[in-house]
Amino acid sequence: MRYAYTAAPLAFALHAAAYSTDSWTFGYGFWMGPPASGQITKATYSIAAPSVPQNATVKDSSDEVWTSIWIGVSATESGDTDSLYQPLFNWSPDQESQGCSATAEEWCVAASTYTSSGQVGQAYVPVTEDAQVDFEIYVQDNKVYQIVTMNGKVVSKQNDALTNPLQYLYASDECYTGSGTCGTLPSYSWNNITITLSEADQNFGGTLEMIGSMSSSGFSSSDGGKTWHADAVVFPTDDFTADS
Known part of the structure; x- marks a missing residue:
């Protein structure tokens, strides 16, 4: 939801997964790029709704505390002058506080973009337990399109100017600690990731960088x-407190 990469990938390389002064903290992650020439024109990927965070506290x-997991694409490796096109999986102990009608045992999902003016996104949609959620981000006519599909049905979409x-x-x-603590995010994986140049x-496959104990068979x-x-990139259980 916030631009996680104002201090990364360098921060990733230095294992800087620490709390920020404004109550955001970032856990595991990976990145790829840039291509030798040209640009990324399309990215598709999937996730089976993982278990929600456990033992978060709110004072x-x-x-409210909230946690987001996401894949996104951007023109830059750091900074927030260029948009980050990042459909969001989001969770909070009080989902209604984030504009979602899901229970605390479900995730929410929405097409969303972090811009220089802030986050611009669609309304959150509840994600049913174990639902298959597919994402597509592609460039066409100087716009970036996002399509989110759940169990074969489009549930969220958005297009924004290509910066x-x-x-x-x-x-x-990532987690916004709010007035409490993030708890523990169970392990999950992004699956069937395809990037088109x-x-x-x-x-290009050799540009993959992962934090800590993440795992993947790599890109081919x-x-x-x-x-x-x-086929997959696996994120281990994350409590947002340990250096990765």
């Missing part, structure tokens, strides 16, 4: 470097 209901050619794909889990780059290409695919 003041007017300052600059997309060079990086990022993923992270405008020009072939046989070395069957068409000379224009399309890259990974």
